[in-house]
Amino acid sequence: MxxxxxxxxxxxxxxxxxxxxxxxxxxxxxxxxxxxxxxxxxxxxVGDGWVKLTLRHPDAEYDWEALATRLKNEQQMELSWFQNASVAVFKVRAEEAALREWLAEEAADVLILSVGQxxxxxxxxxxxxxxxxxxxxxxxxxxxxxxxxxxxxxxxxxxxxxxxxxxxxxxxxxxxxxxxxxxxxxxxxxxxxxxxxxxxxxxxxxxxxxxxxxxxxxxxxxxxxxxxxxxxxxxxxxxxxxxxxxxxxxxxxxxxxxxxxxxxxxxxxxxxxxxxxxxxxxxxxxxxxxxxxxxxxxxxx
Missing domain, CATH: 3.60.20.10 (Aminohydrolase, N-terminal nucleophile (Ntn) domain)
Structure with missing residues (x-):
């Protein structure tokens, strides 16, 4: 029910x-x-060219700041983020497909709950x-x-x-x-x-x-x-x-x-x-x- x-x-x-x-x-x-x-x-x-993701990790102490830093430094992606209890919301200037691919390869234990604008x-x-x-x-x-x-x-x-x-x-x-x-x-x-x-x-x-x-x-x-x-x-x-x-x-x-x-x-x-x-x-x-x-x-x- x-x-x-x-x-x-x-x-x-x-x-x-x-x-x-x-x-x-x-x-x-x-x-x-x-x-x-x-x-x-x-x-x-978010505006055109940006993607908004709701992300979740099994570890309640997961370091979202480190993930954001890697996206900025390794992928040269402009972004902002905030945490709400057990999830983090990332706003990233990137193509959805490229962002999903990077997360799948570099942060496979991060669950994507939603993607959009x-x-x-x-x-x-x-x-x-x-x-x-x-x-x-x-x-x-x-x-x-x-x-x-x-x-x-x-x-x-x-x-x-x-x-x-x-x-x-x-x-x-x-x-x-x-x-x-x-x-x-x-x-x-x-x-x-x-x-x-x-x-x-x-x-x-x-x-x-x-x-x-x-x-x-x-x-x-x-x-x-x-x-x-x-x-x-x-x-x-x-x-x-x-x-x-x-x-x-x-x-x-x-x-x-x-x-x-x-x-x-x-x-x-x-x-x-x-x-x-x-x-x-x-x-x-x-x-x-x-x-x-x-x-x-x-x-x-």
Whole structure:
């Protein structure tokens, strides 16, 4: 069982409060997922020619300053970085492929949680409230955010196995449900150059969308293909640099509710997670239809 929450801000004046607004939403999903929690926040964008990475290392005392110094001195890469609890966020003036290649060769034990120009993924094992506090979720700023809590029923409880999953630039996915054809899809996607860090079926769904986008699909086109090619039962919430999307399988047995006002669009597995949002009493509230996707993006506003 899992809990999903998402918040997309239409009103830029609320961006300084997104963490404050989102924290109680995530904590409200504790009973659906006390084992682990995570979130992907979009904000603090880097410019063209720059890449933003969220990095993690098994050693809590890992020397991120030494890694930054090597990138500066050995690769002549301009960068800045900061640490947030167990992760480090690097902003590097470099090509994504070259940066990934260097990290794979020179710092293979560093796990890349996300890459893009806006996204940061922060996740951990434990109670959602503790994780939110560790990463100072309440103080974060951004335009949109999606989160997930997990009660692991099919695999071990690990940070790597927790959500969100990201397999492409600024794209991530959280999932409630199960896919039946993920092993076959994983093998096919590997042949197309998509790499995976875990055996989680949700990472395969993220990889599938990444592949479709790399082929030139729009997000809506990628979701249309996903309805045809992903077999199982699922509620997905997907984050991109420009917005987020929600989609359910044709049976729609996993719960989901959407709420929209002039200021925001919010999604949750249960309505009670939305009750702390301002103006929720006047929001349009509905259950997303089966085999239907809903997309909100800044470019379409």
């Amino acid at each position: 899992c809990g999903i929450v998402g918040l997309y801000l239409k009103n830029p004046e609320l961006e300084s409060r997104i963490g404050e607004l989102f924290k109680p939403m995530l904590i409200a999903m504790t009973e659906r997922g006390p084992d682990s929690a995570g979130f992907a926040i979009y904000g603090d964008e 806006s996204i940061e993924i922060l996740k951990e094992v434990g109670l959602p409230e503790k994780i939110a506090e560790n990463f100072n979720l309440e103080g974060m700023k951004g335009s949109h955010i999606i989160g997930h809590t997990r009660m692991a029923t099919e695999s071990a409880v690990t940070m790597e196995g927790s959500h969100p999953f990201s397999t492409g630039m600024d794209l991530c996915l959280v999932h409630n449900g199960s896919l039946s054809n993920h092993n076959r899809l994983r093998d096919a996607l590997k042949r197309e150059g998509i790499s995976f860090e875990t055996q989680n079926d949700s990472e395969v769904a993220a990889g599938y969308l990444t592949w479709r986008l790399q082929k030139g699909d729009s997000l809506k086109e990628a979701l249309e293909h996903a309805l045809e090619d992903l077999d199982g039962f699922f509620t997905f919430t997907i984050g991109t640099r420009d917005g987020f999307a929600v989609m359910r399988d044709p049976i729609a047995c996993k719960p989901a509710v959407l709420a929209e006002t002039d200021d925001y669009v919010a999604m949750a597995s249960e309505y009670q997670a939305l009750t702390t949002l301002p103006g929720i009493e006047n929001a349009k509230v509905w259950e997303p239809e089966p085999a239907t996707f809903y997309v909100w993006e800044r470019s379409s506003n």
